[in-house]
Amino acid sequence: MKITFIGGGNMGSALISGLIRKGTDCGDIAVVEPDLDRRKLIGQEYGVRVYDEATIESMDCEAVLLAVKPQQLHQVASKLACLLENQLVVSIAAGIRATDLSEWLGGYKKVVRVMPNTPAQVSKGVSALYAMPGVEAKEMAETILSSVGSTIWLDEEEKMDAFTALCGSGPAYVFYFLEAMLEAAGIMGFDVVESRRMVLDTFSGSIALASESQDDAATLRRKVTSKGGTTERALLEMEKNGVKENIVKAILAAEERSREMGIELGNRSC
Ligand SMILES: NC(=O)c1ccc[n+]([C@@H]2O[C@H](COP(=O)([O-])OP(=O)(O)OC[C@H]3O[C@@H](n4cnc5c(N)ncnc54)[C@H](OP(=O)(O)O)[C@@H]3O)[C@@H](O)[C@H]2O)c1
Structure with missing residues (x-):
């Protein structure tokens, strides 16, 4: 599976490291990260492809993982909207509802919202996942998040608030x-x-x-x-x-x- 990370900060790096440890080829991972120093560090440390902005080439993947701060997500999503074809979009941004994200992506519905917790940084996290109705290929999100700990699928997005209170915090x-x-x-x-x-x-x-x-x-x-x-x-x-x-x-x-x-x-x- 080819994955493109938008944002290579703490959580993005933890997931990249987990995926590589679990056998994902570093050539299958791309990272879009505007910060030059971070970009260099990620490229050197993990041997993944790095880009300063999202382009058609960087978005040639099956899954896009949004790992930017919640406040940055609206702007990021608006720019990504025209680059999406059939990729699964997985967002780990705390608090942003899948329906809001879908709207910011121009009505794109292949969205999974995830809430990981900080022990993911040492591969001992627990993540809750919620897929918008009708999403197929949910297992791609499962593969990504299970590389840093255990996973639990929620059938209603409202339960994400309870999960956040219990396991996120x-x-x-x-x-x-x-x-x-x-x-x-x-x-x-x-x-x-x-x-x-x-x-x-x-x-x-x-x-x-x-x-x-x-x-x-x-x-x-x-x-x-x-x-x-x-x-x-x-x-x-x-x-x-x-x-x-x-x-x-x-x-x-x-x-x-x-x-x-x-x-x-x-x-x-x-
Ligand atoms: N850390 C956790 O344990 C944890 C737990 C649960 C959920 N989350 C969620 O995970 C997300 C990421 O958190 P984090 O702690 O990893 O944050 P972070 O370390 O600040 O990482 C976000 C990265 O995205 C970059 N970025 C900003 N705008 C971008 C753009 N337009 N395109 C691509 N990359 C861009 C940022 O660069 P700049 O610094 O230059 O802005 C930064 O390097 C957040 O939404 C947070 O809610 C994190």
Whole structure:
């Protein structure tokens, strides 16, 4: 499959690197990137074809992956509209609805909207995909995104807001919890290097246990919590302060914000 990336920034590079690692020939990848230094870097690092702007030659592909900032997408789409023939257009721009993008592409309907998350940069991402009704060749989008982690197809675009709140923003919630544990480690006298190793190993070990175990999260938590022990004291403190309840509220607030941003971005970019 020949793929053209529009935008070779953080996420574009992560996807290119993932595809090449998974066996895509670098000759099948083209990147349109206006920034000269970035363009040179990508060309040298991955051996892919690079262009400073989208042309008929650069768009000779089966799939076009839009990896520019959401605010840049309207302008980019307007320019691409006349270069599209039958390519699948895959957008990873956060918050831009497929219907808005389709309109900016002059009514082009072969559009898949994707929301990846930042662990994609280390091939451990999870991406949600939504295809506009009638789109065939969805597997091309699947191939691209599965090169940097797992994928989940959504049957309704509205669910993208919930996915964004849960998994798009999710890494930040995990980092927030990490920050709290690291702060406690510092207060209890561990230095930065040892704290980082201990806390990260506790996280990755717990995730590995949760992934491999038949028990659900609540059961695993109970198994660490002995009556009258240290874990029980910590969890009682968290419950008293409504930590779990407030995390749920926070995620629902993020979903609401994602919905608002979809409207704002759709209107503002017109
Ligand atoms: N980073 C993530 O983890 C993540 C997660 C989910 C979704 N996303 C989405 O992925 C998209 C890209 O994010 P990013 O973090 O990779 O951004 P980024 O690092 O800023 O990359 C965007 C690149 O596109 C280039 N560009 C701008 N205008 C262009 C044009 N007309 N044609 C071709 N390239 C153009 C930019 O160049 P200039 O810098 O010169 O403008 C920049 O190098 C965003 O829409 C974001 O919402 C990212």
